[in-house]
Amino acid sequence: MAKTFRLKIISPTGVFYDGDVERIVVRGTEGEFAILPDHIPFTTTLALGTFNILFGDGTKKYGTLLGGIATIGSKESIILTDAAEWPEDIDIERAKEAKERALQHLKDSKYDATRAEIALQRAIIRIGAKEQK
Amino acid sequence: MAENVQDIKRRIKSVNSTKQITHAMELVASAKLKKSRGLAEQRYPYFEAMILSMGNIVERTGKSKNALMNQREVKKTAYIIITGDKGLAGGYNGNICKRVESHLKNKENTVLYTIGSRGRDHFKNRDYKIQAEYLGISENPNFFTAKAITAGIMDAYLKEEFDEVYLVYTRFISTLVQHPYLMKLLPLNTDALKPKNKIEDVEEKKSLTGMIYEPDPEALLEYLIPNYIANTLYGAMIESAASEQGARRTAMESATENANEMIDDLTLKLNRVRQAAITQEISEIVSGADALS
Numbered sequence: 366m367a368k369t370f371r372l373k374i375i376s377p378t379g380v381f382y383d384g385d386v387e388r389i390v391v392r393g394t395e396g397e398f399a400i401l402p403d404h405i406p407f408t409t410t411l412a413l414g415t416f417n418i419l420f421g422d423g424t425k426k427y428g429t430l431l432g433g434i435a436t437i438g439s440k441e442s443i444i445l446t447d448a449a450e451w452p453e454d455i456d457i458e459r460a461k462e463a464k465e466r467a468l469q470h471l472k473d474s475k476y477d478a479t480r481a482e483i484a485l486q487r488a489i490i491r492i493g494a495k496e497q498k
Numbered sequence: 499m500a501e502n503v504q505d506i507k508r509r510i511k512s513v514n515s516t517k518q519i520t521h522a523m524e525l526v527a528s529a530k531l532k533k534s535r536g537l538a539e540q541r542y543p544y545f546e547a548m549i550l551s552m553g554n555i556v557e558r559t560g561k562s563k564n565a566l567m568n569q570r571e572v573k574k575t576a577y578i579i580i581t582g583d584k585g586l587a588g589g590y591n592g593n594i595c596k597r598v599e600s601h602l603k604n605k606e607n608t609v610l611y612t613i614g615s616r617g618r619d620h621f622k623n624r625d626y627k628i629q630a631e632y633l634g635i636s637e638n639p640n641f642f643t644a645k646a647i648t649a650g651i652m653d654a655y656l657k658e659e660f661d662e663v664y665l666v667y668t669r670f671i672s673t674l675v676q677h678p679y680l681m682k683l684l685p686l687n688t689d690a691l692k693p694k695n696k697i698e699d700v701e702e703k704k705s706l707t708g709m710i711y712e713p714d715p716e717a718l719l720e721y722l723i724p725n726y727i728a729n730t731l732y733g734a735m736i737e738s739a740a741s742e743q744g745a746r747r748t749a750m751e752s753a754t755e756n757a758n759e760m761i762d763d764l765t766l767k768l769n770r771v772r773q774a775a776i777t778q779e780i781s782e783i784v785s786g787a788d789a790l791s
Contacts, residue, residue: 379540480646
């Protein structure tokens with residue numbers, strides 16, 4: 366079995382993932398990077414996008430991250446994110462609807478632009494993650 | 499006795515139906531309370547981890563240049579007030595409004611952000627300036643709503659529309675006890691972020707001092723601080739939601755108890771009146787029979 370490290374993915378609504386992994390690839394604001402065991406201590410901001418986990422037994426899993434911050438420590442690595450999702454939890458129809466709605470709201474000054482923008486980004490990431498498969 | 503049997507029976511019936519309503523509300527509030535407490539527990543790991551990394555960065559960089567941390571002369575003050583959308587929750591909504599009014603110094607130099615219709619109505623009636631109102635969200639706190647609200651507030655703060663921001667919400671202490679609570683949200687108090695426990699572990703210490711920040715610590719703070727503010731509001735919204743349900747549950751519980759007491763009293767009265775009528779009838783019959791013989 367390959368060497369693994371402890372990874373925690375935490376969002377404001379709860380601990381999304383907590384377990385040992387061999388590798389995770391995430392999108393940082395400076396570009397995509399992988400975290401392997403015995404990485405140097407490192408903290409960076411993350412972009413909106415997908416992540417890929419390789420587990421110790423060779424299986425893979427991917428999901429979405431809505432931005433955040435990754436802290437790689439000596440004992441464990443923690444990813445703090447606004448929201449994380451597995452693809453099976455994403456409802457593609459709802460995401461598409463949300464995208465349309467957010468676009469409408471962005472055009473209409475009656476609605477809060479920041480709110481609509483967040484919703485739009487969220488929808489795009491979700492749709493992207495679903496279509497990746 | 500003045501009242502007759504029919505009247506008392508009718509009153510018992512009406513008290514009973516009120517009791518059924520208050521009892522149902524009590525049960526609903528308990529269920530919602532449970533949900534809010536679950537949310538609060540789920541939020542905790544994120545908040546903890548975030549404070550930890552912010553503390554570490556602040557300790558490393560010393561005084562940050564971040565505008566959200568810098569104090570300036572206070573000319574205008576903003577309040578974020580969290581109340582419920584519905585009444586019948588004991589003193590829950592009133593206490594918050596009172597807390598704000600006791601802290602408020604100058605009506606002219608104050609802007610309000612109200613979450614929940616109760617607080618909005620209260621301050622609107624008293625001619626306060628309400629910058630923004632958010633309705634229909636107090637019962638189901640959502641992180642993204644909190645983020646959108648705080649994004650607007652931070653924007654206005656950076657444009658110097660006001661110079662400090664207070665957050666007023668109800669702290670959930672237990673199912674029976676909730677306290678209105680006022681805290682300063684902006685400018686951010688960096689002392690509160692300093693790590694409380696000294697790190698003893700050598701390995702961990704080494705990893706902290708050797709930590710590489712990318713792109714740089716300031717940029718990380720730029721991400722973390724707005725999230726910290728949003729998360730603080732999110733937490734306050736959750737606690738307020740739990741407090742509202744707790745207050746409502748307690749209020750409805752005592753209302754149900756009172757109704758029970760009233761029903762007991764009325765039943766006793768009913769029995770007395772009925773007994774009195776029977777006694778009277780018997781004595782009438784007896785005296786009638788006596789007169790005949």
